[in-house]
Amino acid sequence: MAQTDTVTRILDTAEVLFAERGFAETSLRNITSKAKVNLAAVNYHFGSKKSLIQAVFARYLDPFTERFHTALDELEAKYEGEVIPLEELLETMARCVLEVPAERNSLKVFMKLLGLAYSQAQGHLRRYIQEHYGSVFTRFTGLVRQATPDLPDAERFWRLHFMLGTVIFTLSGLDALRDIAEQDYGEHVSVRDLIRRLRPVVVAGMNAPIPASSGDMLPAAG
Amino acid sequence: MAQTDTVTRILDTAEVLFAERGFAETSLRNITSKAKVNLAAVNYHFGSKKSLIQAVFARYLDPFTERFHTALDELEAKYEGEVIPLEELLETMARCVLEVPAERNSLKVFMKLLGLAYSQAQGHLRRYIQEHYGSVFTRFTGLVRQATPDLPDAERFWRLHFMLGTVIFTLSGLDALRDIAEQDYGEHVSVRDLIRRLRPVVVAGMNAPIPASSGDMLPAAG
Amino acid sequence: MAQTDTVTRILDTAEVLFAERGFAETSLRNITSKAKVNLAAVNYHFGSKKSLIQAVFARYLDPFTERFHTALDELEAKYEGEVIPLEELLETMARCVLEVPAERNSLKVFMKLLGLAYSQAQGHLRRYIQEHYGSVFTRFTGLVRQATPDLPDAERFWRLHFMLGTVIFTLSGLDALRDIAEQDYGEHVSVRDLIRRLRPVVVAGMNAPIPASSGDMLPAAG
Amino acid sequence: MAQTDTVTRILDTAEVLFAERGFAETSLRNITSKAKVNLAAVNYHFGSKKSLIQAVFARYLDPFTERFHTALDELEAKYEGEVIPLEELLETMARCVLEVPAERNSLKVFMKLLGLAYSQAQGHLRRYIQEHYGSVFTRFTGLVRQATPDLPDAERFWRLHFMLGTVIFTLSGLDALRDIAEQDYGEHVSVRDLIRRLRPVVVAGMNAPIPASSGDMLPAAG
DNA sequence: AATGAATGAGCATTCATTCAT
DNA sequence: CATGAATGAATGCTCATTCAT
Numbered sequence: 067m068a069q070t071d072t073v074t075r076i077l078d079t080a081e082v083l084f085a086e087r088g089f090a091e092t093s094l095r096n097i098t099s100k101a102k103v104n105l106a107a108v109n110y111h112f113g114s115k116k117s118l119i120q121a122v123f124a125r126y127l128d129p130f131t132e133r134f135h136t137a138l139d140e141l142e143a144k145y146e147g148e149v150i151p152l153e154e155l156l157e158t159m160a161r162c163v164l165e166v167p168a169e170r171n172s173l174k175v176f177m178k179l180l181g182l183a184y185s186q187a188q189g190h191l192r193r194y195i196q197e198h199y200g201s202v203f204t205r206f207t208g209l210v211r212q213a214t215p216d217l218p219d220a221e222r223f224w225r226l227h228f229m230l231g232t233v234i235f236t237l238s239g240l241d242a243l244r245d246i247a248e249q250d251y252g253e254h255v256s257v258r259d260l261i262r263r264l265r266p267v268v269v270a271g272m273n274a275p276i277p278a279s280s281g282d283m284l285p286a287a288g
Numbered sequence: 289m290a291q292t293d294t295v296t297r298i299l300d301t302a303e304v305l306f307a308e309r310g311f312a313e314t315s316l317r318n319i320t321s322k323a324k325v326n327l328a329a330v331n332y333h334f335g336s337k338k339s340l341i342q343a344v345f346a347r348y349l350d351p352f353t354e355r356f357h358t359a360l361d362e363l364e365a366k367y368e369g370e371v372i373p374l375e376e377l378l379e380t381m382a383r384c385v386l387e388v389p390a391e392r393n394s395l396k397v398f399m400k401l402l403g404l405a406y407s408q409a410q411g412h413l414r415r416y417i418q419e420h421y422g423s424v425f426t427r428f429t430g431l432v433r434q435a436t437p438d439l440p441d442a443e444r445f446w447r448l449h450f451m452l453g454t455v456i457f458t459l460s461g462l463d464a465l466r467d468i469a470e471q472d473y474g475e476h477v478s479v480r481d482l483i484r485r486l487r488p489v490v491v492a493g494m495n496a497p498i499p500a501s502s503g504d505m506l507p508a509a510g
Numbered sequence: 511m512a513q514t515d516t517v518t519r520i521l522d523t524a525e526v527l528f529a530e531r532g533f534a535e536t537s538l539r540n541i542t543s544k545a546k547v548n549l550a551a552v553n554y555h556f557g558s559k560k561s562l563i564q565a566v567f568a569r570y571l572d573p574f575t576e577r578f579h580t581a582l583d584e585l586e587a588k589y590e591g592e593v594i595p596l597e598e599l600l601e602t603m604a605r606c607v608l609e610v611p612a613e614r615n616s617l618k619v620f621m622k623l624l625g626l627a628y629s630q631a632q633g634h635l636r637r638y639i640q641e642h643y644g645s646v647f648t649r650f651t652g653l654v655r656q657a658t659p660d661l662p663d664a665e666r667f668w669r670l671h672f673m674l675g676t677v678i679f680t681l682s683g684l685d686a687l688r689d690i691a692e693q694d695y696g697e698h699v700s701v702r703d704l705i706r707r708l709r710p711v712v713v714a715g716m717n718a719p720i721p722a723s724s725g726d727m728l729p730a731a732g
Numbered sequence: 733m734a735q736t737d738t739v740t741r742i743l744d745t746a747e748v749l750f751a752e753r754g755f756a757e758t759s760l761r762n763i764t765s766k767a768k769v770n771l772a773a774v775n776y777h778f779g780s781k782k783s784l785i786q787a788v789f790a791r792y793l794d795p796f797t798e799r800f801h802t803a804l805d806e807l808e809a810k811y812e813g814e815v816i817p818l819e820e821l822l823e824t825m826a827r828c829v830l831e832v833p834a835e836r837n838s839l840k841v842f843m844k845l846l847g848l849a850y851s852q853a854q855g856h857l858r859r860y861i862q863e864h865y866g867s868v869f870t871r872f873t874g875l876v877r878q879a880t881p882d883l884p885d886a887e888r889f890w891r892l893h894f895m896l897g898t899v900i901f902t903l904s905g906l907d908a909l910r911d912i913a914e915q916d917y918g919e920h921v922s923v924r925d926l927i928r929r930l931r932p933v934v935v936a937g938m939n940a941p942i943p944a945s946s947g948d949m950l951p952a953a954g
Numbered sequence: 955a956a957t958g959a960a961t962g963a964g965c966a967t968t969c970a971t972t973c974a975t
Numbered sequence: 976c977a978t979g980a981a982t983g984a985a986t987g988c989t990c991a992t993t994c995a996t
Contacts, residue, residue: 072956090312094991104957109992111956184461192464220473224485227465228454232493235453236446239406242414243449251442262499263446270496271454274488294980316966326982331967333980516960534756538987548961553988555959628905636908664917668902668929671909675901676894676937683850686858687893695886706943707890714940715898718932738977760970770978775971 073111075101081122085178089119120194123183126166126176127195131202134162138205152213153269159206160261173257174240181238214272221276229268236260295333297323303344307400311341342416345405348388348398349417353424356384360427374435375491381428382483395479396462403460436494443498451490458482517555519545525566529622533563564638567627570610570620571639575646578606582649596657597713603650604705617701618684625682658716665720673712680704739777741767747788751844755785786860789849792832792842793861797868800828804871818879819935825872826927839903839923847904880938887942895934902926 079101083092094115098105112118137158141150164173183191207226214222236243237260248254301323305314316337320327334340359380363372389395405413429448436444458465459482470476523545527536538559542549556562581602585594611617627635651670658666680687681704692698745767749758760781764771778784803824807816830839849857873892880888902909903926914920 088310088312090310093989095989105991106957106959106993115991184457184464220469220475220477221485223469223473224458224465224477224482225489228458228486228489231454231457231461232450233453235406235457236450239453242406247442247445251445253442255442255446260446263443264450266496266499267447267450267493270492271489274492277484277488315964317964327966328968328982328984329980332982337966532754532756534754537985539985549987550961550963550989551959554961559987628901628908664913664919664921665929667913667917668909668921668926669933672898672902672930672933675898675905677897679850679897679901680890680894683897686850687890691886691889695889697886699886699890704890707887708894710940710943711891711894711937714936715933718936721928721932759968761968771970772972772978772980776977781970 072103072107075103076108076111076118077122077125080118081125081175081179084119084122084182085175088182089115094118116190119191123179123191123195124198126179127199130162130166131199133165134159134202134206137162138209141209149212149215150209152210152272155206155209155213156265156268156272160265164261174237177234177237177240181234184234217276225272225274229271232268232271233264236264294325294329297325298330298333298340299344299347302340303347303397303401306341306344306404307397310404311337316340338412341413345401345413345417346420348401349421352384352388353421355387356381356424357427359384360431363431371434371437372431374432374494377428377431377435378487378490378494382487386483395459399456399459399462403456406456439498447494447496451493454490454493455486458486516547516551519547520552520555520562521566521569524562525569525619525623528563528566528626529619532626533559538562560634563635567623567635567639568642570623571643574606574610575643577609578603578646578650581606582653585653593656593659594653596654596716599650599653599657600709600712600716604709608705618681621678621681621684623682625678628678661720669716669718673715676712676715677708680708738769738773741769742774742777742784743788743791746784747791747841747845750785750788750848751841754848755781760784782856785857789845789857789861790864792845793865796828796832797865799831800825800868801871803828804875807875815878815881816875818876818938821872821875821879822931822934822938826931830927843900843903847900850900883942891938891940895937898934898937899930902930 076097080092080097083096083100086092094108095105097103097118098107104110108115108118112121141154141158163176166176183195207222210226211217211219211222217225237257240257240260244255298319302314302319305318305322308314316330317327319325319340320330330337330340334343363376363380385398386395389398405417429444432448433441433444439447459479462479462482466477520541524536524541527540527544530536538552539549541547541562542552552559552562556565585598585602607620608617611620627639651666654670655663655666661669681701684701684704688699742763746758746763749762749766752758760774761771763769763784764773770776774781774784778787807820807824829842832842849861873888876892877885877888883891903923910921
């Protein structure tokens with residue numbers, strides 16, 4: 067009990083602190099003192115700070131991938147080999163992304179973590195995520211491909227990442243943006259609101275006309 | 289020679305290292321040793337690491353804001369009080385964003401830095417940017433407002449940030465994404481390519497249908 | 511063994527170095543290297559240099575205050591509510607001051623430290639001492655008050671500090687003065703000698719005639 | 733003009749800062765920035781921090797010794813070979829000590845500096861003072877000797893230092909003590925007050941009965 | 955299973971001083 | 976005569992990690 071408790075308390079605290087201040091700016095001392103756990107406990111239970119970071123991600127991504135695979139199974143069963151519409155795919159992914167954090171801390175923390183995983187120097191994290199969770203994403207992009215047969219492969223790849231950027235950037239920087247929005251428009255946005263606003267933009271972005279592959283009037287940049 | 293040189297060498301090195309590994313992960317020792325400059329030189333010329341970070345941004349943003357103001361002046365002159373079309377506004381901004389880094393290091397570094405400014409815990413940076421460059425952004429959003437009279441203010445605010453997210457996330461994480469794209473599609477994308485691809489998506493996103501303000505079928509999330 | 515040992519070695523070394531060269535002139539590296547202890551050990555065990563300084567004082571003052579309270583208890587019991595003579599009070603204080611250092615390093619170090627506490631810029635120290643040990647001094651001055659009913663309160667306050675100055679200055683600058691004395695008179699003074707010499711001077715100082723509160727033939731000074 | 737001005741501004745600023753915070757705690761940067769003088773100016777004009785410290789003292793002690801010698805000359809002339817009474821000697825010294833600072837900053841600063849010279853690790857200072865100003869003190873002690881023929885030489889030496897301690901300790905720690913006094917007795921003391929109070933105590937201390945050279949009931953201390 | 959103590963490497967910053975101009 | 980730039984050494988402190996118990 068005590069053992070499990072310690073591990074959980076470390077993970078709970080770490081995920082909040084990581085999301086708040088980034089990985090490098092969060093010391094093991096910060097975590098262990100806030101979690102009221104011995105300083106050596108992190109190294110004892112996780113081996114290193116790196117492994118702790120990965121464990122924090124695994125606790126979100128493991129249930130997510132399981133759920134997402136199941137949801138895609140159901141979707142494929144429902145459409146019996148026919149093409150699954152893009153909107154249904156996106157909707158399904160959104161639902162799964164939302165379900166997991168709903169059970170624990172918050173979507174914001176999860177997104178913040180994802181944002182950090184991309185933006186921060188933690189090369190090991192990108193590798194870890196690719197290794198452990200690459201297959202779901204591959205399955206998903208395969209289905210998206212069938213749903214958007216007119217989109218060239220490269221175009222689809224980039225657009226998916228454009229949209230990923232939109233979502234991660236918005237939800238991970240949520241607090242700062244929310245502050246500005248509230249200050250400027252006196253309007254408090256909930257995560258639900260934001261997702262409602264995101265949906266049509268994402269869909270429109272995916273369905274935007276394909277640009278001509280030629281001329282470009284912008285100057286070059288290194 | 290020596291005096292200007294030292295400051296420049298520090299800034300050049302710092303911006304590359306910051307972009308590569310983030311602020312916290314880049315020590316002054318990293319910077320000064322790579323720049324072949326005395327360790328104390330950073331504190332002598334900039335006062336502190338914080339101020340160095342701000343100076344790195346200023347070197348990009350100062351010429352950008354100047355250029356952008358000029359470009360908006362020209363645009364307003366050209367349209368003589370009439371509404372400037374959204375696409376032209378976006379195009380103008382993109383051009384200015386591209387011109388500045390073209391003269392120095394690279395767009396990638398600039399975007400990486402912008403991404404860090406949003407994602408990393410450097411509160412002082414966000415404050416500094418808001419203080420020094422908030423006015424251009426305000427001017428720009430004012431013009432966007434005239435160009436999109438049917439969009440509710442809050443909706444416009446959020447969509448601009450959605451699109452900002454798209455651009456920053458993509459261009460700042462460029463290397464990683466480029467690696468994956470190259471691996472998967474054997475296609476090497478230039479920044480020009482990427483911007484060509486981004487344009488229709490951004491425009492479509494801004495012009496997406498406005499969502500109903502009511503019901504939401506997604507589960508709640510904390 | 512190791513655990514207590516490190517703390518003790520740090521304190522032992524720190525108190526000697528502080529007394530020899532002052533607080534600012536003694537670096538943690540000086541202390542830890544002389545104490546053959548890891549550099550980080552000071553911060554691990556004490557938290558900061560400030561706290562180490564306070565701990566050095568506490569190790570002298572804690573046993574002193576305890577002893578002094580006990581001695582004053584005994585004195586009060588002995589005199590059964592009658593006024594305790596001044597000389598007995600001074601004698602008792604002197605005995606307690608001497609007993610504590612006798613058990614550890616030396617009176618000289620203790621006095622040197624006290625002198626530093628007054629003369630050096632360590633505001634935190636004065637505050638710390640006032641906070642932790644102010645009450646004994648208050649009790650003592652209360653008894654002195656009863657022993658010198660004819661002395662105005664302010665006069666008594668200043669005379670006590672005059673005498674404190676005499677003692678601290680002499681005993682803390684002991685080495686330098688001893689050098690001069692030895693050179694000039696070929697006479698080596700022990701601390702015992704010095705205290706024997708101090709006693710009548712202090713008593714005479716406390717009992718000096720009270721000056722007229724009026725005229726003053728000295729010129730003014732800023 | 734500019735040259736002299738710089739030197740003066742450095743000395744003025746340095747003496748205040750040294751008195752406020754001690755030598756080690758006052759950096760050349762502190763001094764030069766407060767004096768609005770180039771950082772290198774101290775080393776340019778004085779050669780080193782050490783020499784600056786000595787120069788600060790010299791500016792007080794040079795006029796003092798000159799004045800004191802003159803005053804002693806006058807006293808000797810007045811008494812025409814007869815013994816000068818102790819009180820007159822002390823009074824004369826006090827007058828000279830007070831006159832010099834009266835013309836510049838303040839007595840407090842001077843005493844603070846003297847206190848530092850004794851208590852702080854600046855060995856070079858003690859040597860410098862001994863070298864440059866030892867002769868006046870020797871002349872003075874010679875006269876005191878004639879005024880107190882019954883006092884053994886060693887006793888006189890120590891009592892002079894006891895009294896020096898009283899004066900320096902009180903006047904150098906003036907601010908702190910004044911705070912306490914004011915708080916406790918609501919009485920604001922001027923330097924004049926203090927000196928009026930000091931006089932009888934010092935005289936009584938010098939004239940205290942000579943202790944028996946033997947027995948001592950106090951415990952020994954290292 | 956868990957922890958208090960300890961460690962060596964590294965951190966940003968400040969120092970007095972030097973030197974070319 | 977004066978100074979801005981630069982420097983090497985040292986400062987207090989924090990870090991992730993290790994280890995004996």
